[in-house]
Amino acid sequence: MKHQTIGHNETRWDAIAKVKGEANFTDDFAIRNCLYAKILRSTIAHGRVVDYDLTEARQVPGVIKIVLPEDLPQNQYATAGHPYAMIPAKRDIEDRLMLNREIHVYGEEIAAVVAKTELAAEIAVSKIKVTYKEYPVYLTPQAAMAPDARRIHPERDNIIANTNVGFGEIDNGLAEADVIVKEEFSTGVQQHAHMEKQVAVAYRGEDQRWICISSTQIPHICRRIIGQALGLPWSQIRVKKPFIGGGFGNKQDITIEPLVVALSMLCGGRPVKINLTREESLANTRTRHAIDYQVALGVKQDGHITAIDFDVLSNQGGYASHGHAIGGKGGSFINALYASDNLRYAAKTVYTNIAAAGAMRGYGIPQVMYALEAAIADAADKLGMDPIDFRLQNTRPEGYLNSLSQVQQFNFKINDCLKRGREAFDYDRKLADSQNYKTGDKRRGVGVASFSYGSGTYPFGLEVAGARLILIQDGSFKLMLGATEIGQGSDTTFSQMAADTLGVSYDKIIRDAITDTDIDPFDTGAYASRQTYITGFAVQKCAEKMKAKILQRAAELYDIRTEYLDIVDNNIVYAHNNQLVVSMADFAMASFYDMAHGRAIVAESSVNIHHNSYACGCTFAEVEVDVATGQITLLSCMNVHDSGKIINPLLASGQVEGGMAMGVAFGLSEGLRYSPEGKPLNNNLLDYKIPTTMDLPDFEMAFIESEDPLGPYGNKSLGENPLCSPAPAIRNAVKNATGVAINQIPLAPQKVFEALKQAGVIEE
Numbered sequence: 001m002k003h004q005t006i007g008h009n010e011t012r013w014d015a016i017a018k019v020k021g022e023a024n025f026t027d028d029f030a031i032r033n034c035l036y037a038k039i040l041r042s043t044i045a046h047g048r049v050v051d052y053d054l055t056e057a058r059q060v061p062g063v064i065k066i067v068l069p070e071d072l073p074q075n076q077y078a079t080a081g082h083p084y085a086m087i088p089a090k091r092d093i094e095d096r097l098m099l100n101r102e103i104h105v106y107g108e109e110i111a112a113v114v115a116k117t118e119l120a121a122e123i124a125v126s127k128i129k130v131t132y133k134e135y136p137v138y139l140t141p142q143a144a145m146a147p148d149a150r151r152i153h154p155e156r157d158n159i160i161a162n163t164n165v166g167f168g169e170i171d172n173g174l175a176e177a178d179v180i181v182k183e184e185f186s187t188g189v190q191q192h193a194h195m196e197k198q199v200a201v202a203y204r205g206e207d208q209r210w211i212c213i214s215s216t217q218i219p220h221i222c223r224r225i226i227g228q229a230l231g232l233p234w235s236q237i238r239v240k241k242p243f244i245g246g247g248f249g250n251k252q253d254i255t256i257e258p259l260v261v262a263l264s265m266l267c268g269g270r271p272v273k274i275n276l277t278r279e280e281s282l283a284n285t286r287t288r289h290a291i292d293y294q295v296a297l298g299v300k301q302d303g304h305i306t307a308i309d310f311d312v313l314s315n316q317g318g319y320a321s322h323g324h325a326i327g328g329k330g331g332s333f334i335n336a337l338y339a340s341d342n343l344r345y346a347a348k349t350v351y352t353n354i355a356a357a358g359a360m361r362g363y364g365i366p367q368v369m370y371a372l373e374a375a376i377a378d379a380a381d382k383l384g385m386d387p388i389d390f391r392l393q394n395t396r397p398e399g400y401l402n403s404l405s406q407v408q409q410f411n412f413k414i415n416d417c418l419k420r421g422r423e424a425f426d427y428d429r430k431l432a433d434s435q436n437y438k439t440g441d442k443r444r445g446v447g448v449a450s451f452s453y454g455s456g457t458y459p460f461g462l463e464v465a466g467a468r469l470i471l472i473q474d475g476s477f478k479l480m481l482g483a484t485e486i487g488q489g490s491d492t493t494f495s496q497m498a499a500d501t502l503g504v505s506y507d508k509i510i511r512d513a514i515t516d517t518d519i520d521p522f523d524t525g526a527y528a529s530r531q532t533y534i535t536g537f538a539v540q541k542c543a544e545k546m547k548a549k550i551l552q553r554a555a556e557l558y559d560i561r562t563e564y565l566d567i568v569d570n571n572i573v574y575a576h577n578n579q580l581v582v583s584m585a586d587f588a589m590a591s592f593y594d595m596a597h598g599r600a601i602v603a604e605s606s607v608n609i610h611h612n613s614y615a616c617g618c619t620f621a622e623v624e625v626d627v628a629t630g631q632i633t634l635l636s637c638m639n640v641h642d643s644g645k646i647i648n649p650l651l652a653s654g655q656v657e658g659g660m661a662m663g664v665a666f667g668l669s670e671g672l673r674y675s676p677e678g679k680p681l682n683n684n685l686l687d688y689k690i691p692t693t694m695d696l697p698d699f700e701m702a703f704i705e706s707e708d709p710l711g712p713y714g715n716k717s718l719g720e721n722p723l724c725s726p727a728p729a730i731r732n733a734v735k736n737a738t739g740v741a742i743n744q745i746p747l748a749p750q751k752v753f754e755a756l757k758q759a760g761v762i763e764e
Contacts, residue, residue, distance in 0.1 A: 045678025173307025177298030196245025204269025445737025466521025659722025667727030
């Protein structure tokens, strides 16, 4: 099919407003008579509030209301941004209250102050005196699973879930192996650190319903969770999402929205705003799960994998949030990559007393790929095989029916990615050159790692999306979506899709920064790299309906059979030779105002997608390790992606660069740290080490582009994929440089130095 806009670098429709500072984010809206709320947070990680002394806080000028847990509805609710499950057993765990006397994490929301100014609210919060009863603090799953450990949630076991999936016989597979790799791996607590913090404002609207303006990835789900927390019919809540300054999964959880609506209710419907500080956003929202892996990999001397065995222990933190969905996810994606007759993936997810872990870009796959790809590299080393050749020998073929997910892996081009990267990265030369840097302080190495990823959540999750198109009198179209633009460029690609299907130019599609649950069609939101794939089907179907309606109207207006007509380049033409019948602009005017046939043309779709496409790719990394200090310098890094047809190459490149930077940070520097008492120690942008442009090389990338047979426009996922494999590629490069396997990330200099010293690379 000849595409008119798909595959082209159309300019983001929101680019100019954002670059010029004209884009309005949640905190930019001028709300009359707005009050400001601040949250009182616990200074212990586990225990309960025995008493509050509000005497001094009440005397602060400007204080309107001090709210304690018992002043609010006591409906326990789940915060994870998943579609509602009709089967109760499949719903997210409801373990959260808006404010709580029971303390599960340091920084628990235990009270709130509403005041006329933000400063007054801050001062009043600082004046509240709290008496606590303290309990033992458990920072790790191992501590929380100890026989004498107290239940963090009294009504629930500390082990949230315990699952075991796979096939074959692991013991037999390991017995067949000539070489067995047995290792332990650990990943850290990464935080999203999006530029725009969590912010929301709520008030009673003119129709007496409750309006919440929020920086959320999931407006329709947000409405439902607010309703559940407050015990209100969902129709009484209206959520509006303006421009968003990043989310990366953190805003796929509902953190402050129920509370801000509840506070407005207590203030007679007057607007109330909560705007978290950077320190709160880093410490008291959601994180990436820290996960421990025990891996056993059996291989024959000829390179054949006989067994893959994973024991997984996921640190959930103080609340369930997305829970076991992350730790339990990895088995099918291991199986997607590597062929083995014996696979076991046993996972536990455990409550602890650190910040609740939730969705973060990659949704558990960066963790499992770190362990898997490090073990794969180590197995190749033990066999004396090149790690790329070892992978190529064991990858799943295109068309493999994944027995763990029931996804047919059509168009799965991992081998092409590895081969392209080997050549484009000049891997063999760099590997040979690294042999010249195996002594002295500065040592170099090269590493590679692969990944696989889905294009949505089916068959495990609901995949519903909707779209609406309205013809405007000048021949343009308003595209209305419940899908959420959070900075990734989805609105631009959706506009390209609509334009391509309609036969008009990209500039004829009009989008809106606001997503409004009262106006926009139902869509579950921005997560799981689902949008261009799942919502793409909704846009395609809606545009096809609109085109059919236009051609039917044109047939009426111009007395030409519909099958003879088409739309090309903003004109209605004869289908057989593209001869002009009428311009879209003239048609639109006639369609609206013709005495006999004039009426508006609107098309709408809602889809429920029951299939998935697996994307894949790999990372190549070259590092220099200063063995005297443990400092790792990333010299070069390249990602190669199979994401089907690329809708907008420039936006795709931006996604890859941003994802690679986040993946590099996951492997090298980022991680929240806690005191033994559970207090966050580095929840600020000085001590939480996000790499800057000065710390990163110029990233390289390549796409193995082909039409996926199941994608709406031949496309597959891309948004989360780029950060799934940089960390293990870097780890493997460090091992190649130093000969030392360091299996716990981030690979901060102190950790690397200590590992090298223990291995004897650094002498006393």
